[in-house]
Amino acid sequence: MNNEIEFLETVCERMQQLGLVQSKADFSARMLGKGQSYLTSMSARDRKVPDEVIAHLAGQLQDGIAHDDAALAGLHEEATRHERDRKHRADMLEWVSRHRTTESVRDEPRQRLSSIPLSLREKLSSWLARGRMVMP
The missing domain is CATH 1.20.5 (Single alpha-helices involved in coiled-coils or other helix-helix interfaces)
Incomplete structure (x- = not known):
């Protein structure tokens, strides 16, 4: 699994623990600006996360x-x-x-x-x- 996906999953998990997002689907939609299954499908396919997605996350934060x-x-x-x-x-x-x-x-x-x-x-x-x- 690539490092960026692991990083996003760690961020998602931490935000769930803090109550800032409810689920991976919520994180994908609200924080990444993608579909609800984005993080799960990117992780399953071991795809590279585009820079725009990380930039969108930073902007949302x-x-x-x-x-x-x-x-x-x-x-x-x-x-x-x-x-x-x-x-x-x-x-x-x-x-x-x-x-x-x-x-x-x-x-x-x-x-x-x-x-x-x-x-x-x-x-x-x-x-x-x-x-x-x-x-x-």
Whole structure:
């Protein structure tokens, strides 16, 4: 068997192990730009692989790298956007928490007053209105 066929079969096998192609047929069609039985038939006949086939394989690998680079750049932008949004949400949550704490401290006298029975509250209100008692 000639060296180029063995090389292509090794490349095909490795790409299958990595999940980049599914089979020899997939490799032949997508990576070599030939029919699905190309690698098998070339191997059986012990034929020489044309330079164009190796060049096509190199081009497909380069195109795959370029595609992956573009996908990674998009994912990086998305990750950066999610990190920024997460930080903004955390800042807003902290702001809301501080606001709630401030509001509960501010509302505390009203809450204490609302827990006093109505008749007593009315008396206290009238005393306050006449200036006889000072609210703590």
